[in-house]
Amino acid sequence: MESVAQKIPLEHFIVLSGVLFSIGVFGVLSRRNAVLVLMSVELMLNAVSINLVAFAVYTAPSLFVGIIFAIFVITIAAAEVGLALAVVLRVFRNRGTANIDEINTLKW
């Protein structure tokens, strides 16, 4: 742990997670397939995990709050994907498509 913190400054991790988060946001806004939107949300959650672990290691190495938080985030992300894929599957069975532009019976 010590050696990592000495060799690589914290900024590198923050930039990495910021870039990952932005790619995720871009994906959510631009992808039209529900499964790909979900994957983009996963990218955003991974950016959060990187942030949490990096902050935990650099700011309070003796407390594991950030690392435990990251484990919870991973668990919840897994549950979220399970739930979301079930709903996508239902929509696909009923409509024959998972394209969110074509899922438009409810509007205004």
Add this chain to the structure above:
Amino acid sequence: MNLNFDYTLFIPEFMLAGLAAIVVALDLFAPQVRKSWLSYVAAAGLAVTAVVSLSWVNKDSTFARIYAVDNYTTYFRVLFMGTAAVICLASARLVEDKLRHPGEYYGLIILSTVGAIGMAAARELMTAYLSLELLSFSLYILVSFAKFDSRSNEAGLKYLLLGAFSSAMFLYGLSLIYGVTGSTYYSGISAALSAGTHGFSFALLMALVLILAGLGFKVAAVPFHMWTPDAYEGAPIAITAYLSTTSKAAGFALLLRLFGGAFQVVHNDWSWIIAGLAAASMLLGNLVALQQHNIKRLMAYSSIGQIGYLLMGVAGLSHNTASALVLHLTGYMVTNLALFVVIIAWYNLTGKEEITDFRGMRERAPLLAGALAGALFSLAGLPLFAGFVTKFILFQAATEQGYYWLAGIGVVTSVISLYYYLMVMKEAFVTAPAEGETHRLRVPYVMQGLTVALMLGVFYVGLYPQQLFSAIDNATRFLFV
């Protein structure tokens, strides 16, 4: 550090989790039991648990500094359990007629109540986030619960995708807060912020914006409201009622606890954002509601407008505005429940949910029509009813904090809202019923009882708010410690 690991503080939550398991198991292993009994079991269990949770009144304690059980938590425990009980009772017929797997339906409502209570009680970011997701996940399933109805699937998918997106943003905000302050406890964050973190002020602003965006999605504030009308329209109608009450109230419970406990010291950095959200929500919600023809979509936009009034209280956050906010929230929940019980009863009898289908309600179901009128007047904020007093106190509290312009927008949009509420009432009272649809409808006793009880609640809040207000005032004291 001496932490208090007193598991008895969780007894109401344990009871609810057990109740959820019992309801699911009853559905699975006792197929000969009539399914409508499940709703009575769930409602009775919720009522008993609410009474049990009253034994924590005036006992201020926390579990390991992460989960506070004080008057604020107790107040929201009772409020959420009461709401869930009403929803369970009101959906008995609906679930029997339209949905499968009633055990899971009631079980998920009870579990989401646990999540909502956790949001009110959390004094630490991870706990708050976990509770938020417990509530959200249950709601995602409930919204898409009508498995073979493609509108329900679609609503569920939209709600889920936007909800996941927003909770990811919320979470990124939390991680930045953790980085800036080095703590996930509200008290630790507050201490770190008041000690001054000037080097990090941009990160702090970004974190606040992301947290507000995430919570804005949960409570459906403009411009994060896009999912609301779709989720409301597609969801089974009782779940629409649940979305418009518990889900929003839990969002506000968390918002008050988080911003009061952790970010009150940097009040000036975020109050303008919330003031903007409040103004946009009031204006857009009430204006777009004018052109709706489906009652669920109308209620969606009306609730967005109401969220704007409530956010006004967060913008000028102080002990007074917090009390006024919780009072208005309570009045709004009771009124909305009364209105939705009427809509559910009418939907059960006629199978229709367009506003024009309310025609002839006065002749066909006078009790429902009367309650509909009362609830709508209360939402619009006419005297005698809950909406007037609570809105008055809320606007007054906002002006005391200097938000005259927000209160002005609130008054003007309240007048606008009266117009579309009256349009609904016109259909129910003035328009003659369609040919051959003039006979009296028999409203089930449960729905009659619920309607009367909730209308009494609306009048109670409207006419004798002192008692309730002092209880709330006693509860919101704990927000700013």
